[in-house]
Amino acid sequence: MxxxxxxxxxxxxxxxxxxxxxxxxxxxxxxxxxxxxxxxxxxxxxxxxxxxxxxxxxxxxxxxxxxxxxxxxxxVVTRGIERLDAPTGEVRLRVQAGEPWDDVVRYAVTNGLAGIEALSGIPGSTGAVPVQNVGAYGQEVKSVLVAAEVLDADSLEVRRLEASDLALTYRSSIFKHGYEGLITAVELRLAQAGADASAPGSPVAYPQLAAALGVDLGARVPLEAARESVLALRRSKGMVLDADDADSVSAGSFFTNPIVPEAVARQLPGDAPRWAVAADDQPDDGPALVKLSAAWLIEHSGISRGFALPGSRAAVSGKHTLALTNRGGATAREILELATFIQARVSNDFAINLQPEPTFL
CATH class of the missing domain: 3.30.43.10 (Uridine Diphospho-n-acetylenolpyruvylglucosamine Reductase, domain 2)
Structure with missing residues (x-):
C-alpha cells in the first residue's frame, strides 16, 4: 500500500x-x-x-x-477489468473502482460491446459512476449496472448490492442520501454487438447526438462512430480534459438540471426547455415531475458564457454555462463565490434553486 x-x-x-x-x-x-x-x-x-x-x-x-x-x-486508484461468465449474447464485466471510466468505455467499444458508448469522455473513476448514476446523450449507467461491491461503513463487511438496491434516479443514489460505504468494484451488463468497434451500437437515443451523426433517432451506427461523435460533442463544450483548453479545467457540469412539479415548469417562458421525467422516477403520489435545463435558466438570468466576477480567476466556461472553470490560479473560494452568485441570480429571476453536482471536500 x-x-x-x-x-x-x-x-x-x-x-x-x-x-x-x-x-x-x-x-x-x-x-x-x-x-x-x-x-x-x-x-x-x-x-x-x-x-x-x-x-x-x-x-x-x-x-x-x-x-x-x-x-x-x-x-482510490485500484485498476482492472475482468470478464465474468454470462448468458449468450451478453458480456459481464467486473471493474475495479479506480479504473478510469473512459478506459472502460474504450475497452467496451474496442471489443464490440454496446451499452455505454454514449458515455464516452466522462472523466473520473468507475467506482463513482453509480453514486451519480452517470448519464449522457441518452444512456445512463443505471441501464447497464448489475451490482456494486461495497464496503459497508457500519458493518465493515463487503456487500454485493444489486442495482435495484441503489435507488438509482437522475444523478442520485443511496450514496447521496445517507448511506455510507465505499464502492470497491462494479459489475456491468453489456451486449455483444460484434467482434470489434465496427459493430452496431445501441439505438441513438439523443437528438443532438443523432444530428451530429446525421441519422434519425433510434438508428444504430458503428460503436466507434458513436464514441467519436460523443467525444467531439464533449470537446466542443470543453468537457474533455485538454491541456490546451482552459474551459476543460472544471468539475464538469456544476449544477444538475432541476426536477420540479409540472405546475412550476408552466410558470416559465414557453421557450424554456423541459423534458418528461421517466415513469419509474415519478413519485407514487403527488404532482408529475418535469426536468428543466439548468443552462437555460443560467443564461436567461443574465449569466453569459465566460462570465466572471470582478477580479476573480474563476469563470463560467466560454463554451457552455453549466461548467465553472479555473482560468489559472483560482481558489476554491472563488469557485464557490461564482457558484453562489449564479444560484442567487437564478433564484431571484425564476424562484428555482440550482443544486450543485460536485462533491465538496
Whole structure:
C-alpha cells in the first residue's frame, strides 16, 4: 500500500494536483492502495479509528478546500477489468473502482460491446459512476449496472448490492442520501454487438447526438462512430480534459438540471426547455415531475458564457454555462463565490434553486 506520508523525502501532493478543477490544499495524510484487498484494509482501518477521513478517486466531480484536509485522504486508484461468465449474447464485466471510466468505455467499444458508448469522455473513476448514476446523450449507467461491491461503513463487511438496491434516479443514489460505504468494484451488463468497434451500437437515443451523426433517432451506427461523435460533442463544450483548453479545467457540469412539479415548469417562458421525467422516477403520489435545463435558466438570468466576477480567476466556461472553470490560479473560494452568485441570480429571476453536482471536500 502506498502511504505517501511515510515515504522518505516524498511530498504529499496538493488536492489541486488530484482534481480536474485544480483547486485544493495539501491534506494531512494521503494513502493510495493499489489492490482491492489493500483498499478494503485501508478503509476498514480508517473507519475503525477516530481519524478524520475522505475518499477521493478520479477527482473529476470534486471541489477541494483551499486549506486541504485535516485528516487522511484515501485515494482510490485500484485498476482492472475482468470478464465474468454470462448468458449468450451478453458480456459481464467486473471493474475495479479506480479504473478510469473512459478506459472502460474504450475497452467496451474496442471489443464490440454496446451499452455505454454514449458515455464516452466522462472523466473520473468507475467506482463513482453509480453514486451519480452517470448519464449522457441518452444512456445512463443505471441501464447497464448489475451490482456494486461495497464496503459497508457500519458493518465493515463487503456487500454485493444489486442495482435495484441503489435507488438509482437522475444523478442520485443511496450514496447521496445517507448511506455510507465505499464502492470497491462494479459489475456491468453489456451486449455483444460484434467482434470489434465496427459493430452496431445501441439505438441513438439523443437528438443532438443523432444530428451530429446525421441519422434519425433510434438508428444504430458503428460503436466507434458513436464514441467519436460523443467525444467531439464533449470537446466542443470543453468537457474533455485538454491541456490546451482552459474551459476543460472544471468539475464538469456544476449544477444538475432541476426536477420540479409540472405546475412550476408552466410558470416559465414557453421557450424554456423541459423534458418528461421517466415513469419509474415519478413519485407514487403527488404532482408529475418535469426536468428543466439548468443552462437555460443560467443564461436567461443574465449569466453569459465566460462570465466572471470582478477580479476573480474563476469563470463560467466560454463554451457552455453549466461548467465553472479555473482560468489559472483560482481558489476554491472563488469557485464557490461564482457558484453562489449564479444560484442567487437564478433564484431571484425564476424562484428555482440550482443544486450543485460536485462533491465538496
Amino acid at each position: 502506498s502511504d505517501v506520508t511515510k515515504q522518505p523525502g516524498a511530498a504529499i501532493p496538493a488536492l489541486a494536483e488530484l482534481t480536474t478543477l485544480r483547486v485544493g490544499g495539501v491534506p494531512e495524510r494521503l494513502i493510495a492502495p493499489t489492490t482491492g484487498a489493500e483498499l478494503i484494509e485501508a478503509a476498514t482501518g480508517l473507519w475503525s479509528s477516530d481519524e478524520a477521513w475522505a475518499i477521493l478517486a478520479g477527482g473529476s466531480n470534486t471541489v477541494a478546500a483551499d486549506d486541504g484536509f485535516d485528516g487522511t485522504v484515501l485515494h
